[in-house]
Amino acid sequence: MRRIALLSVLVVALAGFLVAIQGSPAVAWEPKKSIEFIAPANPGGGWDTICRTSARVFKKTGLVTKPAYVKNMPGGSGSVAIAYVVEKRKGDNNLLVAASNSLTFSMAIKRTPYTYDDVTPLAQVASEYGAYVVRADSKFKTLADLVKALKADRKSVTFAGGSAPGSMDHIKVALLAKEIGVDPLEVIYVPYQGGGEALASLLGGHVDVGSLDVSEVAGQLEAGKVRVLAVQSESRLKGFPNLPTAREQGVDVVFTVWRGLYMAPGVSKSAKKFWVETIKKMVATPEWNAEREKLGWEPVVKFGDDFEKYVKDEHQRYKSLLKELGFLK
Amino acid sequence: MRKILTRTRIEALIIIVGVLGYAWSGLSLPPFYNVPGVPGPTVFPLMLAIVMGAGAIWLLIFPGEDKEAPKSPPGESRWRRLLNRWHFYLMWGLLIAYVFLLPYLGFVVCSVALLSALIFLLGERRWYLGISIALVFTMAIYLVFSKGLQIRLPLGIFEGIMR
Amino acid sequence: MFSNLLYGLGIAFTPFNIGIAFVGCLVGTVVGVLPGLGPTGTIAILLPMVFSMPPTSAMIMLAAVYYGAMYGGSTTSILVNIPGESASVVTCIDGHKMALKGRAGSALAVSAIGSFIAGTFSVIVLTFIGEPVAELALRFGPAEFFSLFAFGLCTVASLTGKSVVRAIMATVFGLMMATVGIDLISGAPRFTFGNPFLLDGIDFIVVAIGMFAISEVIIIAEELKSGARGQVIKPKSLYISFEEFLFSIGSILRGTVIGFFVGVLPGAGATLASFLSYDIEKRLAKNPETFGEGDIRGVACPESANNAASGGALLPLLTLGIPGGGATAVMLGALMMLDITPGPLLFQKHAHLVWGLIGSMYLGNLLLLVLNWPLVNLFARIMSIPARYLMPIVLVISTIGVWSLSYSEMDLIIMGVCGVIGYYMRKHNYPLAPVLLGLILGGRMEQSFRQALIISRGSLLTFIQKPISLTLLIGAVLFLALPYLLERSRQFRLAREASFEEEA
Structure with missing residues (x-):
């Protein structure tokens, strides 16, 4: 009895399958x-x-x-x-x-x-979008503080990012420098093997500012371990409406x-x-x-x-x- | 009579040539990669080249006891010796051919060939046993890795049939 | 704390989660045993499967694969002298010698027991003092890492064969291979000769398999031909004796502690831990000359260390949301896709997941021991398979491991070249392990050195101004100098004893 039931289920399923194949509209x-x-x-x-x-x-x-x-x-x-x-x-x-x-x-x-x-x-x-991120206890409270420090002494701030110079994380820093009139090549940038290591170094206080993706720091942000100075988006992010953009702080850096x-x-x-x-x-x-x-x-x-x-x-x-x-x- | 050009010394000379090539290639980077004030990309390779070169020169000066290969019986020519070791060279040839040809001929063909050849060269005389072991294990390995662990193995000429 | 632990054990001990942990351990053991395959790729393959599970079960499974892989890593090192994972290179030195002497069972068993003790220890630390330890790990910046790697490089001193110069040259050769690829600090492609396949450098596995596996096959062929390869000694017992266990328990415990703390540091890893612990063990031993000839302690300590390190690597992931690299990075990605934000709040916001995972790790380590115990017997019997069948098959499996890394022909070619070099080196008294040590540590050491100098604006003093870095550097110097000092004091003592005896 059971076998017959199983068999009939199989037959029905197979029939359905065949119909489905036959019935699907011809695509190019x-x-x-x-x-x-x-x-x-x-x-x-x-x-x-x-x-x-x-x-x-x-x-x-x-x-x-x-x-x-x-x-x-x-x-x-x-x-x-x-x-x-x-x-x-x-x-x-x-x-x-x-x-x-x-x-x-x-x-x-x-x-x-x-x-x-x-x-x-x-x-x-x-x-x-990327962001400029500092430790929660950093002396930089806003992007303006960072800009002021960079303008005063371009070698006073150490940036960190997860890629080699001349690629993404570094370009985000370079764009900031260019925008505020500092020679991008003279800004101190420490490359790390990936965002995770850069984040660890930032949390350990070995560098001052991290150039990291917002999603990479979401957990730290939630725990209040880091502060985002500015996001490099045109307008505020849907997922993180509390984070200020660089543009609204008067520094026109947008990097998608x-x-x-x-x-x-x-x-x-x-x-x-x-x-x-x-x-x-x-x-x-x-x-x-x-x-x-x-x-x-x-x-x-x-x-x-x-x-x-x-x-x-x-x-x-x-x-x-x-x-x-x-x-x- | 002490030989001057011992094996160790030849080895050291080859290493020195290699190190010079390494250093030359390492130093020929365009200078714009250098960041002022901190060691650039050429510093570390240069240091390594110096240490390696020093090591090679040490070997050149103090080659130590040079253990010669066991002397072949007198009268045996160089060619004879090569001939005696034919299966050793054949194995090297097979292994190198295997890593070169694997992506082109496909895993199954190459592995069956290599396995049966190696089993034979390593001393198995029953050819039917060697070939069947090669076949069975190639298929088993193929199934485990390709189906079980989802590693896509090159199929080469079987590409069309097996997919 | 205990209530948390009980809560976690409660979650872990549901039939489904026990089953999941078991499957994870099994898969982990399998990929650990197969040379070239590591946990990272396996976890990535398993990802789609685990997303249909509740997050806690998913993480239990992924973590089980991860620490399970470390259990299996020693098997090929011991049996066929081919390291299964980078963390098992050191195990080859004594492990394979033991197997040739008919003690494969003891070697496998001691690595299983050591792994169990180490795994359990790291979970206990994770349970009770996870957070402070993780905070300590953050204190390691580039300067500290450089000193740690320099310290690690000094362990080469205990890997030298007959000639110190040759050992140094072998290390430098490894360091040279590490310079191939894009230099992270400057972005410059070095020694790539315009070939994109070299941009990411030479993978460790490619070199390890090439040097060990290919040369092993050829050397066995020669030995079979010349009759130098004696019959492998029939094992007396397939398991470890109680005396052997007592003899190695100290090594296991030391390996565990060293491994755990090195593993906690993001990016330092299990390999460094295994080399360090082997070196320290050899230095502490009363009779260091037995190391390298099949000393059971030479298997016990690195195998405990690499397991403790894999447990340690989970700690920054769970407490800080920072991946320690490789497999933990994939697990971080998995957490995000399970809609869990990895970060310092994980313990508070997802207590179910964290404590469930920790609870499952107690269980997992036990499961692995139970799973591996019968396997010890099975694997030890592999030694009695004639080499003419075993070695070719192992070689083919190893080649797949290399191929699976990035599906590149270049890897296979490098593997072949390394085979030739490895064979030559073995025939002419160059030790192989230092090459691999140099290759593993080289890239990271150079990076941290230059990172530290960028941060210090070019001042070399940074390495001795930071206390942790200074301590490590002093340790490194002592390590290099100590053997000579000890030797001299021993000679002095012997001389004095001799003179006493004369007087008496």
């Missing part, structure tokens, strides 16, 4: 095998998070039915992954690669010979960290269209937005050609910025 392109994400960094970082979160949301919402894998390919702020994708995976329609401003910096500083012209930029899925995805060169037009549409749908789902809020990311998105134009402009902007700041000859 859709993935026929497993999807591969490449996170160009070690597990745990921003790029890894984009990949794993997207993969999870794809699965949860059923936007993509094929299984998705994440492959970590760390090296040179995205240089290794882009070289691999351009050289080895041309025309692979099932491959998505995470990216952010760090990749643009790698291009601008010529760490990689490839640019956005060599790949297929897809979309920006979120953005994030975008998080997005690109594909290999030479992918078919229909595949690109499919992925742009799918990601567009993904960022609108409540599942995605719940994850995004947990991570402290802001809902700023760009797709397809818009995004492509944006990153290509950014590449040019960074090149001139780095020249201006003296990191690039």
